[in-house]
Amino acid sequence: MKNQIRIGCGAGFSGDRLEPAMILAEQGNLDYLVLECLAERTIALAQKRKLADPAKGYDPLLERRIEGLLPLLVKNNVRLITNMGAANPMEGAKKIIEIANKQGILIKVAAVIGDELSDELKEMSDEISKFNNEDFAINLIKNHSSLNPLFSPLISANAYMGVEGILEALQSEANIIITGRVADPSLFLAPMIHEFGWATDDYNLLGQGTVVGHLLECAGQVTGGYFADPITKPVTNMDTLGHPFADIFSDGSAIISKVEGTGGVVNLATVKEQLLYEVVNPFAYLTPDVSANFTTVHLEQIAENQVKVWGGTGHEKPSTLKVSVGFQAGFLGEGEISYAGQNALARARLAGDTLEKRLKADFPDLRTDYVGVSAIHRTDFAHQIEPYEVRLRVAANADTAQKAALIGEEVEALYTNGPAGGGGARKYVTELVGIVSVLVDRNKVIPEVIIF
Amino acid sequence: MKLYHIAHSRAGDKGNISTLSLIPYDAKDYEFLCQKVTVERVKEHLKEIVFGEIIRYEMPHISSLLFVCQDALLTGVTTSLAIDTHGKALSYALLEMEIEP
Numbered sequence: 129m130k131n132q133i134r135i136g137c138g139a140g141f142s143g144d145r146l147e148p149a150m151i152l153a154e155q156g157n158l159d160y161l162v163l164e165c166l167a168e169r170t171i172a173l174a175q176k177r178k179l180a181d182p183a184k185g186y187d188p189l190l191e192r193r194i195e196g197l198l199p200l201l202v203k204n205n206v207r208l209i210t211n212m213g214a215a216n217p218m219e220g221a222k223k224i225i226e227i228a229n230k231q232g233i234l235i236k237v238a239a240v241i242g243d244e245l246s247d248e249l250k251e252m253s254d255e256i257s258k259f260n261n262e263d264f265a266i267n268l269i270k271n272h273s274s275l276n277p278l279f280s281p282l283i284s285a286n287a288y289m290g291v292e293g294i295l296e297a298l299q300s301e302a303n304i305i306i307t308g309r310v311a312d313p314s315l316f317l318a319p320m321i322h323e324f325g326w327a328t329d330d331y332n333l334l335g336q337g338t339v340v341g342h343l344l345e346c347a348g349q350v351t352g353g354y355f356a357d358p359i360t361k362p363v364t365n366m367d368t369l370g371h372p373f374a375d376i377f378s379d380g381s382a383i384i385s386k387v388e389g390t391g392g393v394v395n396l397a398t399v400k401e402q403l404l405y406e407v408v409n410p411f412a413y414l415t416p417d418v419s420a421n422f423t424t425v426h427l428e429q430i431a432e433n434q435v436k437v438w439g440g441t442g443h444e445k446p447s448t449l450k451v452s453v454g455f456q457a458g459f460l461g462e463g464e465i466s467y468a469g470q471n472a473l474a475r476a477r478l479a480g481d482t483l484e485k486r487l488k489a490d491f492p493d494l495r496t497d498y499v500g501v502s503a504i505h506r507t508d509f510a511h512q513i514e515p516y517e518v519r520l521r522v523a524a525n526a527d528t529a530q531k532a533a534l535i536g537e538e539v540e541a542l543y544t545n546g547p548a549g550g551g552g553a554r555k556y557v558t559e560l561v562g563i564v565s566v567l568v569d570r571n572k573v574i575p576e577v578i579i580f
Numbered sequence: 581m582k583l584y585h586i587a588h589s590r591a592g593d594k595g596n597i598s599t600l601s602l603i604p605y606d607a608k609d610y611e612f613l614c615q616k617v618t619v620e621r622v623k624e625h626l627k628e629i630v631f632g633e634i635i636r637y638e639m640p641h642i643s644s645l646l647f648v649c650q651d652a653l654l655t656g657v658t659t660s661l662a663i664d665t666h667g668k669a670l671s672y673a674l675l676e677m678e679i680e681p
Contacts, residue, residue, distance in 0.1 A: 404601035404646050406592030495661040505673040507628040523661045
Protein backbone atom coordinates (compact mmCIF):
# COMPACT_ATOMS: atom_id res chain seq x y z
CA MET A 129 0.00 0.00 0.00
CA LYS A 130 1.21 3.46 -0.85
CA ASN A 131 0.86 6.37 1.54
CA GLN A 132 0.80 9.07 -1.13
CA ILE A 133 -0.32 9.27 -4.77
CA ARG A 134 -0.55 12.03 -7.35
CA ILE A 135 -3.59 12.31 -9.64
CA GLY A 136 -3.82 14.93 -12.39
CA CYS A 137 -6.88 16.04 -14.30
CA GLY A 138 -6.20 16.95 -17.91
CA ALA A 139 -9.71 17.60 -19.21
CA GLY A 140 -12.86 18.92 -17.54
CA PHE A 141 -15.22 18.51 -20.46
CA SER A 142 -15.35 16.93 -23.91
CA GLY A 143 -14.15 20.01 -25.76
CA ASP A 144 -11.38 20.95 -23.33
CA ARG A 145 -7.91 22.05 -24.48
CA LEU A 146 -5.58 19.19 -25.46
CA GLU A 147 -2.14 20.34 -24.33
CA PRO A 148 -2.66 20.76 -20.55
CA ALA A 149 -3.04 16.97 -20.29
CA MET A 150 0.16 16.51 -22.32
CA ILE A 151 2.02 18.83 -19.93
CA LEU A 152 0.66 16.91 -16.94
CA ALA A 153 1.67 13.55 -18.45
CA GLU A 154 5.11 14.84 -19.44
CA GLN A 155 6.11 16.95 -16.43
CA GLY A 156 3.54 16.24 -13.72
CA ASN A 157 5.26 13.25 -12.13
CA LEU A 158 1.80 11.66 -11.97
CA ASP A 159 0.64 8.23 -10.89
CA TYR A 160 -2.74 8.71 -12.56
CA LEU A 161 -4.14 11.02 -15.21
CA VAL A 162 -7.90 11.49 -15.39
CA LEU A 163 -9.74 12.95 -18.39
CA GLU A 164 -13.34 13.86 -17.52
CA CYS A 165 -15.18 14.37 -20.79
CA LEU A 166 -18.90 13.68 -20.18
CA ALA A 167 -21.38 16.42 -19.40
CA GLU A 168 -25.02 15.58 -18.75
CA ARG A 169 -26.07 15.78 -22.38
CA THR A 170 -22.85 14.53 -23.99
CA ILE A 171 -23.78 10.87 -23.71
CA ALA A 172 -27.14 11.32 -25.47
CA LEU A 173 -25.38 13.04 -28.36
CA ALA A 174 -22.84 10.18 -28.41
CA GLN A 175 -25.71 7.68 -28.47
CA LYS A 176 -27.02 9.36 -31.62
CA ARG A 177 -23.61 8.99 -33.26
CA LYS A 178 -23.56 5.31 -32.26
CA LEU A 179 -27.01 4.76 -33.80
CA ALA A 180 -25.70 6.23 -37.05
CA ASP A 181 -22.47 4.17 -36.91
CA PRO A 182 -22.11 1.27 -34.41
CA ALA A 183 -18.30 1.74 -34.39
CA LYS A 184 -18.68 5.30 -33.05
CA GLY A 185 -20.26 6.81 -29.96
CA TYR A 186 -17.06 7.35 -27.97
CA ASP A 187 -15.66 10.85 -27.44
CA PRO A 188 -15.04 12.62 -30.77
CA LEU A 189 -11.64 13.86 -29.53
CA LEU A 190 -10.52 10.42 -28.30
CA GLU A 191 -8.18 9.78 -31.21
CA ARG A 192 -6.45 13.16 -30.95
CA ARG A 193 -6.11 13.00 -27.16
CA ILE A 194 -4.77 9.42 -27.11
CA GLU A 195 -2.38 9.86 -30.05
CA GLY A 196 -0.62 12.67 -28.20
CA LEU A 197 -0.78 11.22 -24.71
CA LEU A 198 0.02 7.55 -25.26
CA PRO A 199 3.83 7.79 -25.64
CA LEU A 200 4.04 10.09 -22.59
CA LEU A 201 1.84 7.85 -20.45
CA VAL A 202 3.89 4.77 -21.26
CA LYS A 203 7.26 6.55 -20.86
CA ASN A 204 6.34 7.95 -17.44
CA ASN A 205 4.31 4.94 -16.26
CA VAL A 206 1.10 6.94 -15.75
CA ARG A 207 -2.24 5.11 -15.73
CA LEU A 208 -5.08 6.87 -17.52
CA ILE A 209 -8.69 6.80 -16.31
CA THR A 210 -11.25 8.43 -18.58
CA ASN A 211 -14.97 8.45 -19.34
CA MET A 212 -14.23 9.11 -23.03
CA GLY A 213 -16.03 5.83 -23.74
CA ALA A 214 -19.26 7.87 -23.63
CA ALA A 215 -21.97 5.75 -25.31
CA ASN A 216 -19.50 3.11 -26.54
CA PRO A 217 -16.56 2.26 -24.24
CA MET A 218 -15.92 -1.04 -26.07
CA GLU A 219 -15.30 0.65 -29.42
CA GLY A 220 -13.33 3.38 -27.64
CA ALA A 221 -11.05 0.72 -26.12
CA LYS A 222 -10.58 -0.94 -29.51
CA LYS A 223 -9.69 2.42 -31.04
CA ILE A 224 -7.06 3.02 -28.33
CA ILE A 225 -5.51 -0.41 -29.04
CA GLU A 226 -5.49 0.44 -32.75
CA ILE A 227 -3.65 3.71 -32.05
CA ALA A 228 -1.15 1.90 -29.78
CA ASN A 229 -0.48 -0.70 -32.48
CA LYS A 230 0.18 2.07 -35.00
CA GLN A 231 2.64 3.69 -32.58
CA GLY A 232 4.30 0.34 -31.87
CA ILE A 233 3.31 0.48 -28.22
CA LEU A 234 2.09 -2.56 -26.30
CA ILE A 235 -0.63 -1.72 -23.80
CA LYS A 236 -3.69 -3.16 -22.13
CA VAL A 237 -6.97 -1.30 -22.06
CA ALA A 238 -9.93 -2.01 -19.75
CA ALA A 239 -13.42 -0.98 -20.80
CA VAL A 240 -15.92 -0.50 -17.98
CA ILE A 241 -19.50 -0.98 -19.18
CA GLY A 242 -22.90 -1.57 -17.63
CA ASP A 243 -24.16 2.01 -17.33
CA GLU A 244 -26.35 1.77 -20.43
CA LEU A 245 -29.91 0.82 -19.49
CA SER A 246 -31.46 1.08 -22.93
CA ASP A 247 -32.74 -2.49 -22.98
CA GLU A 248 -33.54 -2.68 -19.29
CA LEU A 249 -35.53 0.52 -19.15
CA LYS A 250 -38.78 -1.01 -20.31
CA GLU A 251 -38.87 -3.78 -17.72
CA MET A 252 -37.79 -1.41 -14.99
CA SER A 253 -40.36 1.24 -15.73
CA ASP A 254 -42.49 0.36 -12.71
CA GLU A 255 -39.54 0.65 -10.32
CA ILE A 256 -38.20 3.97 -11.51
CA SER A 257 -38.60 6.81 -9.05
CA LYS A 258 -38.63 10.54 -9.38
CA PHE A 259 -35.61 12.79 -9.21
CA ASN A 260 -36.41 16.44 -8.57
CA ASN A 261 -40.16 15.83 -8.92
CA GLU A 262 -39.94 15.40 -12.65
CA ASP A 263 -43.21 13.65 -13.43
CA PHE A 264 -42.42 14.39 -17.02
CA ALA A 265 -39.46 11.99 -16.90
CA ILE A 266 -41.54 9.13 -15.51
CA ASN A 267 -44.27 9.66 -18.09
CA LEU A 268 -41.74 9.75 -20.86
CA ILE A 269 -40.34 6.38 -19.85
CA LYS A 270 -43.67 4.67 -19.08
CA ASN A 271 -45.24 5.75 -22.33
CA HIS A 272 -42.22 5.46 -24.58
CA SER A 273 -40.07 2.86 -22.91
CA SER A 274 -38.61 1.54 -26.13
CA LEU A 275 -35.35 3.20 -27.13
CA ASN A 276 -36.02 2.46 -30.78
CA PRO A 277 -35.79 5.92 -32.34
CA LEU A 278 -38.42 5.08 -34.93
CA PHE A 279 -41.12 4.67 -32.30
CA SER A 280 -39.97 6.71 -29.36
CA PRO A 281 -38.53 10.10 -28.47
CA LEU A 282 -36.12 8.37 -26.07
CA ILE A 283 -32.48 8.38 -27.19
CA SER A 284 -30.49 7.05 -24.27
CA ALA A 285 -30.62 6.02 -20.63
CA ASN A 286 -27.37 5.83 -18.71
CA ALA A 287 -26.92 5.25 -14.98
CA TYR A 288 -24.22 7.06 -13.05
CA MET A 289 -22.05 4.19 -11.83
CA GLY A 290 -19.63 4.47 -8.92
CA VAL A 291 -16.13 3.15 -8.27
CA GLU A 292 -16.92 -0.58 -8.50
CA GLY A 293 -16.12 -1.20 -12.16
CA ILE A 294 -13.02 1.00 -12.12
CA LEU A 295 -11.74 -0.79 -8.98
CA GLU A 296 -12.01 -4.11 -10.77
CA ALA A 297 -10.20 -2.68 -13.78
CA LEU A 298 -7.44 -1.28 -11.55
CA GLN A 299 -6.76 -4.83 -10.30
CA SER A 300 -5.84 -5.77 -13.87
CA GLU A 301 -2.73 -4.78 -15.76
CA ALA A 302 -4.63 -2.19 -17.76
CA ASN A 303 -2.68 0.98 -18.55
CA ILE A 304 -5.84 2.74 -19.65
CA ILE A 305 -9.32 2.44 -18.17
CA ILE A 306 -12.12 3.76 -20.34
CA THR A 307 -15.66 4.04 -19.02
CA GLY A 308 -19.09 5.20 -20.07
CA ARG A 309 -21.21 7.10 -17.55
CA VAL A 310 -19.52 7.13 -14.17
CA ALA A 311 -20.01 9.84 -11.55
CA ASP A 312 -17.20 12.34 -12.11
CA PRO A 313 -15.66 12.15 -8.61
CA SER A 314 -15.64 8.33 -8.81
CA LEU A 315 -13.00 8.53 -11.57
CA PHE A 316 -10.67 10.01 -8.93
CA LEU A 317 -11.92 8.17 -5.86
CA ALA A 318 -11.32 4.72 -7.39
CA PRO A 319 -7.50 5.03 -7.56
CA MET A 320 -7.45 6.36 -3.98
CA ILE A 321 -9.40 3.33 -2.72
CA HIS A 322 -7.22 1.04 -4.82
CA GLU A 323 -3.87 2.46 -3.68
CA PHE A 324 -4.67 3.14 -0.03
CA GLY A 325 -6.79 0.06 0.59
CA TRP A 326 -9.71 2.10 1.91
CA ALA A 327 -12.82 0.13 2.87
CA THR A 328 -15.72 0.99 0.56
CA ASP A 329 -17.90 1.62 3.62
CA ASP A 330 -15.45 3.98 5.34
CA TYR A 331 -17.66 6.90 4.43
CA ASN A 332 -15.53 9.61 6.01
CA LEU A 333 -12.56 8.66 3.83
CA LEU A 334 -14.82 8.26 0.79
CA GLY A 335 -16.37 11.66 1.54
CA GLN A 336 -12.98 13.37 1.73
CA GLY A 337 -11.78 11.53 -1.40
CA THR A 338 -14.92 12.71 -3.18
CA VAL A 339 -14.13 16.30 -2.16
CA VAL A 340 -10.71 15.95 -3.81
CA GLY A 341 -12.28 14.41 -6.92
CA HIS A 342 -14.85 17.19 -7.09
CA LEU A 343 -12.09 19.82 -6.88
CA LEU A 344 -10.17 18.19 -9.75
CA GLU A 345 -13.00 17.10 -12.05
CA CYS A 346 -13.43 20.41 -13.90
CA ALA A 347 -9.68 20.65 -14.55
CA GLY A 348 -8.82 24.32 -15.19
CA GLN A 349 -11.72 25.55 -13.06
CA VAL A 350 -9.57 25.08 -9.93
CA THR A 351 -6.40 26.61 -11.42
CA GLY A 352 -7.76 30.03 -12.33
CA GLY A 353 -9.90 29.07 -15.31
CA TYR A 354 -13.47 30.38 -15.28
CA PHE A 355 -12.32 32.55 -12.37
CA ALA A 356 -10.44 35.53 -13.76
CA ASP A 357 -11.73 39.08 -13.53
CA PRO A 358 -9.15 41.66 -14.55
CA ILE A 359 -10.16 44.03 -11.73
CA THR A 360 -10.98 41.85 -8.73
CA LYS A 361 -9.44 38.46 -9.57
CA PRO A 362 -6.53 38.88 -12.00
CA VAL A 363 -4.98 35.64 -13.32
CA THR A 364 -1.73 35.57 -15.28
CA ASN A 365 -1.03 33.63 -18.47
CA MET A 366 -4.49 32.23 -19.09
CA ASP A 367 -3.33 31.26 -22.59
CA THR A 368 -1.12 28.58 -21.03
CA LEU A 369 -3.42 27.70 -18.11
CA GLY A 370 -2.10 24.66 -16.28
CA HIS A 371 -4.51 21.90 -15.30
CA PRO A 372 -4.43 20.62 -11.71
CA PHE A 373 -2.98 17.69 -9.89
CA ALA A 374 -3.42 16.63 -6.28
CA ASP A 375 -0.99 14.94 -3.95
CA ILE A 376 -3.30 12.74 -1.93
CA PHE A 377 -2.32 11.08 1.34
CA SER A 378 -3.67 7.86 2.80
CA ASP A 379 -5.79 9.82 5.32
CA GLY A 380 -7.53 11.51 2.36
CA SER A 381 -5.99 14.93 2.89
CA ALA A 382 -4.58 16.42 -0.27
CA ILE A 383 -2.64 19.32 -1.74
CA ILE A 384 -4.07 20.85 -4.91
CA SER A 385 -1.43 22.28 -7.22
CA LYS A 386 -0.32 22.56 -10.86
CA VAL A 387 2.82 22.07 -12.95
CA GLU A 388 5.40 24.79 -12.39
CA GLY A 389 5.69 27.30 -15.23
CA THR A 390 2.12 26.86 -16.43
CA GLY A 391 -0.34 29.75 -16.39
CA GLY A 392 -3.14 30.26 -13.91
CA VAL A 393 -3.23 30.20 -10.12
CA VAL A 394 -4.25 27.88 -7.30
CA ASN A 395 -5.31 29.77 -4.18
CA LEU A 396 -8.05 29.72 -1.55
CA ALA A 397 -10.38 31.71 -3.79
CA THR A 398 -10.08 29.36 -6.80
CA VAL A 399 -10.48 26.29 -4.60
CA LYS A 400 -13.53 27.67 -2.75
CA GLU A 401 -15.27 28.56 -6.03
CA GLN A 402 -14.73 25.06 -7.35
CA LEU A 403 -15.64 23.33 -4.06
CA LEU A 404 -19.10 24.92 -4.16
CA TYR A 405 -19.57 24.58 -7.94
CA GLU A 406 -22.79 22.72 -8.88
CA VAL A 407 -23.34 21.67 -5.26
CA VAL A 408 -27.06 21.45 -4.49
CA ASN A 409 -26.66 20.39 -0.84
CA PRO A 410 -23.21 20.73 0.76
CA PHE A 411 -24.29 18.52 3.68
CA ALA A 412 -25.16 15.68 1.31
CA TYR A 413 -23.33 15.73 -2.01
CA LEU A 414 -24.68 12.48 -3.42
CA THR A 415 -22.56 10.21 -5.56
CA PRO A 416 -22.97 6.46 -6.15
CA ASP A 417 -20.16 5.93 -3.58
CA VAL A 418 -21.05 8.17 -0.66
CA SER A 419 -23.17 11.03 0.61
CA ALA A 420 -20.32 13.49 1.08
CA ASN A 421 -20.41 16.34 3.58
CA PHE A 422 -18.61 19.39 2.21
CA THR A 423 -19.42 21.59 5.22
CA THR A 424 -16.66 20.01 7.32
CA VAL A 425 -13.95 20.75 4.74
CA HIS A 426 -10.97 22.90 5.73
CA LEU A 427 -8.64 24.69 3.32
CA GLU A 428 -5.25 26.27 3.84
CA GLN A 429 -2.83 27.88 1.42
CA ILE A 430 0.53 26.30 2.32
CA ALA A 431 2.70 27.70 -0.49
CA GLU A 432 2.37 29.53 -3.79
CA ASN A 433 -0.10 27.55 -5.96
CA GLN A 434 -0.57 24.94 -3.23
CA VAL A 435 -3.77 24.58 -1.25
CA LYS A 436 -4.21 21.87 1.35
CA VAL A 437 -7.70 20.36 1.71
CA TRP A 438 -8.85 18.10 4.54
CA GLY A 439 -11.78 17.34 6.82
CA GLY A 440 -14.41 16.21 4.31
CA THR A 441 -16.72 13.58 5.80
CA GLY A 442 -19.52 11.33 4.60
CA HIS A 443 -22.49 9.12 5.22
CA GLU A 444 -23.80 5.92 3.67
CA LYS A 445 -24.11 5.83 -0.10
CA PRO A 446 -27.60 6.13 -1.64
CA SER A 447 -29.58 2.96 -2.41
CA THR A 448 -30.55 4.37 -5.80
CA LEU A 449 -28.53 5.57 -8.77
CA LYS A 450 -29.31 8.58 -10.92
CA VAL A 451 -30.10 7.77 -14.54
CA SER A 452 -29.86 10.42 -17.26
CA VAL A 453 -32.49 9.91 -19.92
CA GLY A 454 -31.96 11.63 -23.26
CA PHE A 455 -34.93 12.38 -25.48
CA GLN A 456 -35.72 14.13 -28.75
CA ALA A 457 -36.91 17.57 -27.78
CA GLY A 458 -37.73 19.03 -31.17
CA PHE A 459 -35.92 21.94 -32.77
CA LEU A 460 -34.72 25.37 -31.71
CA GLY A 461 -35.13 28.18 -34.23
CA GLU A 462 -33.14 31.38 -33.71
CA GLY A 463 -32.57 34.63 -35.56
CA GLU A 464 -30.36 37.64 -34.79
CA ILE A 465 -29.88 41.13 -36.19
CA SER A 466 -27.91 44.16 -34.94
CA TYR A 467 -28.58 47.89 -34.60
CA ALA A 468 -25.93 50.52 -33.79
CA GLY A 469 -25.61 54.28 -33.30
CA GLN A 470 -28.32 56.81 -32.42
CA ASN A 471 -31.53 55.25 -31.10
CA ALA A 472 -30.13 51.73 -31.53
CA LEU A 473 -32.19 50.25 -28.69
CA ALA A 474 -35.45 51.85 -29.87
CA ARG A 475 -34.90 50.50 -33.39
CA ALA A 476 -34.08 47.03 -32.00
CA ARG A 477 -37.27 47.14 -29.90
CA LEU A 478 -39.30 48.15 -32.94
CA ALA A 479 -37.85 45.14 -34.76
CA GLY A 480 -38.62 42.90 -31.76
CA ASP A 481 -42.21 44.15 -31.53
CA THR A 482 -42.67 43.64 -35.26
CA LEU A 483 -41.44 40.04 -35.04
CA GLU A 484 -43.66 39.31 -32.05
CA LYS A 485 -46.70 40.50 -33.99
CA ARG A 486 -45.81 38.27 -36.92
CA LEU A 487 -44.74 35.16 -34.97
CA LYS A 488 -46.60 35.10 -31.65
CA ALA A 489 -49.66 33.28 -33.00
CA ASP A 490 -47.58 30.31 -34.19
CA PHE A 491 -44.97 30.52 -31.41
CA PRO A 492 -46.65 31.55 -28.14
CA ASP A 493 -43.40 30.98 -26.19
CA LEU A 494 -41.34 33.18 -28.52
CA ARG A 495 -38.38 34.63 -26.64
CA THR A 496 -37.09 38.11 -27.51
CA ASP A 497 -33.67 39.16 -26.18
CA TYR A 498 -31.76 42.42 -26.51
CA VAL A 499 -28.10 41.44 -26.42
CA GLY A 500 -26.06 44.19 -24.79
CA VAL A 501 -28.99 45.18 -22.58
CA SER A 502 -30.87 42.39 -20.82
CA ALA A 503 -30.35 39.12 -22.70
CA ILE A 504 -28.03 37.30 -20.33
CA HIS A 505 -29.38 38.12 -16.87
CA ARG A 506 -32.91 38.46 -18.31
CA THR A 507 -33.04 41.89 -16.62
CA ASP A 508 -30.80 44.95 -16.52
CA PHE A 509 -31.66 45.63 -12.84
CA ALA A 510 -33.24 48.92 -14.02
CA HIS A 511 -29.87 50.36 -15.03
CA GLN A 512 -31.41 51.72 -18.25
CA ILE A 513 -28.09 52.66 -19.83
CA GLU A 514 -28.43 53.60 -23.49
CA PRO A 515 -26.19 51.13 -25.35
CA TYR A 516 -24.26 52.17 -28.48
CA GLU A 517 -25.19 48.94 -30.21
CA VAL A 518 -27.77 46.21 -29.60
CA ARG A 519 -28.27 42.77 -31.09
CA LEU A 520 -31.83 41.53 -31.27
CA ARG A 521 -32.18 37.79 -30.83
CA VAL A 522 -35.43 35.83 -31.06
CA ALA A 523 -35.88 32.14 -30.34
CA ALA A 524 -38.61 29.52 -30.20
CA ASN A 525 -39.01 25.76 -30.08
CA ALA A 526 -40.81 23.82 -32.82
CA ASP A 527 -41.71 20.21 -33.60
CA THR A 528 -40.08 20.27 -37.01
CA ALA A 529 -36.92 21.82 -38.44
CA GLN A 530 -39.01 23.45 -41.14
CA LYS A 531 -41.18 25.28 -38.62
CA ALA A 532 -38.16 26.27 -36.51
CA ALA A 533 -36.59 27.83 -39.60
CA LEU A 534 -39.46 30.35 -39.79
CA ILE A 535 -37.88 32.27 -36.89
CA GLY A 536 -34.66 33.02 -38.75
CA GLU A 537 -36.50 33.67 -42.00
CA GLU A 538 -38.65 36.34 -40.35
CA VAL A 539 -35.55 38.00 -38.85
CA GLU A 540 -33.81 38.03 -42.21
CA ALA A 541 -36.88 39.59 -43.82
CA LEU A 542 -36.34 42.62 -41.57
CA TYR A 543 -33.62 43.67 -44.01
CA THR A 544 -36.20 45.06 -46.40
CA ASN A 545 -39.28 45.26 -44.16
CA GLY A 546 -37.95 46.29 -40.74
CA PRO A 547 -36.42 49.35 -38.99
CA ALA A 548 -33.52 51.35 -40.45
CA GLY A 549 -29.92 50.25 -40.22
CA GLY A 550 -30.36 46.59 -39.26
CA GLY A 551 -27.24 44.53 -40.08
CA GLY A 552 -25.59 41.17 -39.60
CA ALA A 553 -28.71 39.00 -39.68
CA ARG A 554 -28.04 35.33 -38.89
CA LYS A 555 -30.39 32.36 -38.65
CA TYR A 556 -29.98 29.00 -36.95
CA VAL A 557 -31.90 25.75 -36.57
CA THR A 558 -30.65 23.32 -33.90
CA GLU A 559 -31.90 19.81 -33.20
CA LEU A 560 -32.55 19.56 -29.46
CA VAL A 561 -31.72 16.67 -27.17
CA GLY A 562 -33.39 16.98 -23.79
CA ILE A 563 -32.19 15.34 -20.60
CA VAL A 564 -34.26 14.30 -17.60
CA SER A 565 -33.14 12.34 -14.57
CA VAL A 566 -34.74 9.44 -12.73
CA LEU A 567 -33.60 7.11 -9.95
CA VAL A 568 -33.26 3.33 -10.15
CA ASP A 569 -32.40 0.65 -7.59
CA ARG A 570 -28.60 0.42 -7.62
CA ASN A 571 -28.73 -3.39 -7.67
CA LYS A 572 -30.16 -3.22 -11.19
CA VAL A 573 -26.95 -1.69 -12.51
CA ILE A 574 -24.08 -4.15 -12.79
CA PRO A 575 -20.67 -2.95 -13.95
CA GLU A 576 -18.64 -5.21 -16.19
CA VAL A 577 -14.96 -4.99 -17.12
CA ILE A 578 -13.60 -6.15 -20.46
CA ILE A 579 -9.85 -6.21 -21.06
CA PHE A 580 -8.39 -5.57 -24.50
CA MET B 581 -21.93 49.26 -2.47
CA LYS B 582 -22.32 46.28 -4.79
CA LEU B 583 -21.50 42.78 -3.53
CA TYR B 584 -19.03 42.66 -6.42
CA HIS B 585 -16.60 44.84 -4.47
CA ILE B 586 -16.25 42.53 -1.47
CA ALA B 587 -17.11 39.04 -2.73
CA HIS B 588 -16.84 36.69 -5.70
CA SER B 589 -19.19 34.01 -7.01
CA ARG B 590 -19.44 31.07 -9.40
CA ALA B 591 -22.71 29.77 -10.80
CA GLY B 592 -23.42 26.07 -11.34
CA ASP B 593 -26.43 24.26 -12.78
CA LYS B 594 -28.29 21.02 -12.07
CA GLY B 595 -31.46 20.62 -14.09
CA ASN B 596 -33.52 23.76 -13.49
CA ILE B 597 -31.54 24.68 -10.34
CA SER B 598 -28.89 27.39 -10.25
CA THR B 599 -26.26 27.24 -7.50
CA LEU B 600 -24.58 30.54 -6.65
CA SER B 601 -21.64 30.70 -4.27
CA LEU B 602 -20.79 33.92 -2.45
CA ILE B 603 -17.24 34.13 -1.16
CA PRO B 604 -15.81 37.24 0.53
CA TYR B 605 -12.30 38.29 -0.54
CA ASP B 606 -11.56 38.93 3.13
CA ALA B 607 -12.73 36.12 5.41
CA LYS B 608 -13.46 38.79 8.03
CA ASP B 609 -16.43 39.91 5.90
CA TYR B 610 -18.14 36.51 6.20
CA GLU B 611 -20.27 37.47 9.23
CA PHE B 612 -21.20 40.73 7.53
CA LEU B 613 -22.38 38.81 4.44
CA CYS B 614 -24.35 36.39 6.63
CA GLN B 615 -26.20 39.38 8.14
CA LYS B 616 -26.78 41.34 4.95
CA VAL B 617 -27.27 38.75 2.23
CA THR B 618 -30.35 36.99 3.56
CA VAL B 619 -32.58 34.67 1.55
CA GLU B 620 -35.26 37.38 1.54
CA ARG B 621 -32.86 39.98 0.10
CA VAL B 622 -31.58 37.58 -2.57
CA LYS B 623 -35.13 36.55 -3.53
CA GLU B 624 -36.06 40.19 -4.00
CA HIS B 625 -32.86 40.96 -5.94
CA LEU B 626 -33.26 37.96 -8.29
CA LYS B 627 -37.05 38.14 -8.61
CA GLU B 628 -36.90 38.38 -12.41
CA ILE B 629 -34.54 35.39 -12.62
CA VAL B 630 -35.38 32.89 -9.86
CA PHE B 631 -39.00 31.78 -9.62
CA GLY B 632 -38.66 29.02 -7.03
CA GLU B 633 -37.43 28.54 -3.48
CA ILE B 634 -33.95 29.71 -2.45
CA ILE B 635 -31.97 27.92 0.27
CA ARG B 636 -28.88 29.51 1.82
CA TYR B 637 -26.15 27.22 3.14
CA GLU B 638 -23.54 28.63 5.53
CA MET B 639 -20.02 27.24 5.31
CA PRO B 640 -18.14 28.86 8.21
CA HIS B 641 -14.96 26.74 7.86
CA ILE B 642 -14.36 28.21 4.43
CA SER B 643 -16.12 31.54 5.09
CA SER B 644 -18.52 31.07 2.21
CA LEU B 645 -22.24 31.10 1.47
CA LEU B 646 -24.07 29.00 -1.10
CA PHE B 647 -27.48 29.91 -2.55
CA VAL B 648 -29.38 27.05 -4.16
CA CYS B 649 -32.09 28.54 -6.39
CA GLN B 650 -34.97 26.42 -7.68
CA ASP B 651 -36.72 27.15 -10.99
CA ALA B 652 -33.97 29.50 -12.13
CA LEU B 653 -33.03 28.32 -15.62
CA LEU B 654 -36.20 28.57 -17.73
CA THR B 655 -36.62 24.73 -17.58
CA GLY B 656 -32.93 23.84 -17.69
CA VAL B 657 -29.96 23.53 -20.00
CA THR B 658 -31.34 21.31 -22.69
CA THR B 659 -34.66 22.94 -23.49
CA SER B 660 -34.35 26.55 -22.27
CA LEU B 661 -34.82 29.30 -24.85
CA ALA B 662 -32.32 31.58 -23.06
CA ILE B 663 -28.96 32.38 -24.63
CA ASP B 664 -27.12 31.36 -21.46
CA THR B 665 -28.89 28.04 -21.02
CA HIS B 666 -26.70 27.02 -18.05
CA GLY B 667 -27.18 30.33 -16.28
CA LYS B 668 -23.39 30.47 -16.05
CA ALA B 669 -23.40 34.27 -16.05
CA LEU B 670 -25.85 34.48 -13.11
CA SER B 671 -22.94 34.70 -10.63
CA TYR B 672 -22.52 38.30 -11.72
CA ALA B 673 -26.26 38.92 -11.35
CA LEU B 674 -25.91 38.08 -7.65
CA LEU B 675 -22.85 40.35 -7.38
CA GLU B 676 -24.98 43.25 -8.71
CA MET B 677 -26.85 43.29 -5.40
CA GLU B 678 -26.52 46.55 -3.45
CA ILE B 679 -25.76 46.33 0.27
CA GLU B 680 -25.38 49.06 2.86
CA PRO B 681 -21.84 49.10 4.33
